Amino acid sequence: MMADQPFFEDVDADFDDLAQRLSSADAGLRRVAAMELAETAAPEAEPLLITALSDSEASVRREAALGLEQFDGLAAAAALAKALLDADAGVAQAAAQSLAELKSPQAAPPLLALVGHPSAEVRIAVWRGLRDLRAEPALVPALAALRDFDARVRREAVSVLGYLKNEAALPALIEASRDEDPEVRRAAVSALAFAPQEATTPTVLARLSDDNWQVRESAAVVAGRVRAAGAVRGLIDRLSDEFWQVQGKAAAALGKLRSIESIPALGTLLSSPISNLRKDAVGALGEIGHRDALPFLDKALEDEDPDVRKIARWAIGLVHAASDADRRERPRFDS
Numbered sequence: 062m063m064a065d066q067p068f069f070e071d072v073d074a075d076f077d078d079l080a081q082r083l084s085s086a087d088a089g090l091r092r093v094a095a096m097e098l099a100e101t102a103a104p105e106a107e108p109l110l111i112t113a114l115s116d117s118e119a120s121v122r123r124e125a126a127l128g129l130e131q132f133d134g135l136a137a138a139a140a141l142a143k144a145l146l147d148a149d150a151g152v153a154q155a156a157a158q159s160l161a162e163l164k165s166p167q168a169a170p171p172l173l174a175l176v177g178h179p180s181a182e183v184r185i186a187v188w189r190g191l192r193d194l195r196a197e198p199a200l201v202p203a204l205a206a207l208r209d210f211d212a213r214v215r216r217e218a219v220s221v222l223g224y225l226k227n228e229a230a231l232p233a234l235i236e237a238s239r240d241e242d243p244e245v246r247r248a249a250v251s252a253l254a255f256a257p258q259e260a261t262t263p264t265v266l267a268r269l270s271d272d273n274w275q276v277r278e279s280a281a282v283v284a285g286r287v288r289a290a291g292a293v294r295g296l297i298d299r300l301s302d303e304f305w306q307v308q309g310k311a312a313a314a315l316g317k318l319r320s321i322e323s324i325p326a327l328g329t330l331l332s333s334p335i336s337n338l339r340k341d342a343v344g345a346l347g348e349i350g351h352r353d354a355l356p357f358l359d360k361a362l363e364d365e366d367p368d369v370r371k372i373a374r375w376a377i378g379l380v381h382a383a384s385d386a387d388r389r390e391r392p393r394f395d396s
Contacts, residue, residue, distance in 0.1 A: 076105050083109060088118040095121055099128025107132045111140040119149035126152055130159035138168030138190075142175055145183050153182070160190030169196035176202045181211040188217035195224050204233050212242035219245060223252025231256055238264050243273035250279045258287040269295040269311075274304040281307060285314030293320045300326045305333070309341040316345030324349060328357035336366040343369055347376025350383035 082094035095113045098106040106128070113125035126144050129137045137159075144156035160172070168190075175187045188206065191199050199221055206218035219237050222230040234256075237249035250268050253261045261283065268280035269292065281299055284292040292314075299311035300323070312330060315323040323345075330342035343361045346354040358380065361373035 075101075076103075076109070079106075080109055083113055083116075088116075088121060091116060091118065091121045092124055095124035095128060099124065099131070102131050104132075107134075107137060111136060114140050114144050119147075119152055122147060122149065122152045123155045126155035126159055130162040133163055133165045133168065135165075135167050135170070138163055139171040141190075142171040142187070145175065145186055146178075153186075157182075157186035157189065160186055161192075163190050164193050166194045166196040169194050169198060173198060173202060176206065181209075181214055184209065184211070184214045185217055188214065188221055192217065192220050192224055197225065197227075200225055200227055200230065204230060207233055207237055212240070212245055215240065215242065215245045216248045219248040219252055223248070223255070226255040228256070231260055235260075235264050238268055243271075243276055246271065246273065247276045247279045250276060250283055254283045254286045256287065258289045258291075261287045262289040262291040265289050265292050266295050269299055274302070274307055277302065278304070278307045278310050281310035281314050285310075285317040288318060290318060293318060293323065296320075297323050297326050300330060305335045305338045308333075309338050312338070312341040312345040316348035319349045319351075321349060321351050321353065324351060324353050324357070328354075331357055331361055331364070336364075336369060339364060339366065339369045340372055343372045343376050347372070347379040350379050352380060352384055354380055 079094045079098055082090050085091055085094075091113070095110065098109050110125045110128045114122050116122050116125070122144065126141060129141055141156045141160050145153050145160070147153045147156065172187045172190050175183055178184055178187070184206070188203070203218045203221045203225070207215055209215050209218065215237070219234065222234060231253075234249050234252050238246050238253070240246050240249065246268065250264065253264060265280045265284045265287075268276050269284070271277050271280065277299060281296060283289070284296055296311045296315050296318075297320075299307050302308050302311065308330065312327055315327065327342045327345055331339055333339055339361070343358065346358055355377065358373050358377050361369055364370050364373065
């Protein structure tokens with residue numbers, strides 16, 4: 062290219078310089094140019110970075126793949142999908158990282174073309190890239206991917222279904238909640254948060270007794286989100302779980318469900334040495350808003366953790382407000 066012929070006629074001359082450096086015989090200069098292009102975050106940088114993905118030097122291709130994470134169109138998605146197949150593992154990993162940042166549904170087609178690729182690593186990256194796109198054409202392939210032999214692929218496909226929030230996927234997600242892999246079960250339970258409680262409750266109840274504590278934790282979270290009233294007994298049982306994280310999520314769910322029968326069990330958590338768990342319990346007692354919680358909340362006013370005391374004051378206010386509202390709603394009988 063002649064020095065007096067600009068690469069771009071309508072943009073800053075810096076891009077002409079960067080384009081020329083991408084054509085340098087020095088791989089180090091080309092790599093730095095790719096990094097500088099990424100730093101500009103300008104639309105004019107996208108085609109140059111896509112071109113750099115074909116560079117003979119892997120380090121240049123890697124920087125180009127990383128730089129494309131800020132571009133969300135079909136062109137970037139197609140280039141990154143191709144880079145997933147790069148012979149250099151670092152380039153492929155960089156492409157996978159950038160694909161996970163995609164947000165536009167129009168980027169889906171080049172990824173969907175790779176869902177059946179022989180490499181599990183490619184399939185994992187593809188489903189991770191599709192997750193945030195919420196592209197409806199991904200529904201059927203994602204359902205098929207739940208039968209993939211690699212658990213990591215199944216987990217990513219489950220996440221895609223969770224983002225799609227399509228009720229047609231409910232039976233498959235319920236089945237996936239019984240997968241042999243705990244991470245798949247955990248993702249499947251979390252994905253059910255969009256479903257009606259009547260469809261979700263049996264699965265939540267079953268997973269509250271899962272042998273993996275993170276699955277139990279996710280089940281407790283979903284029970285609160287969908288207001289699964291039928292899970293109250295199971296959630297109360299989880300207040301004595303061996304993992305405090307599960308106890309805390311169960312407490313929060315019981316608060317959302319305003320379960321009066323759980324008040325005594327929640328009260329016992331105020332003796333826990335873990336302050337975060339005491340905060341969860343006090344917050345739940347406040348959300349329940351019943352006067353039976355007041356003795357426990359009064360005790361929490363003396364807690365050594367100032368945050369627990371602060372939440373207790375807030376919770377007591379909620380209980381009194383609920384009691385006042387209840388009195389106002391009672392019918393009056395004049396003599």
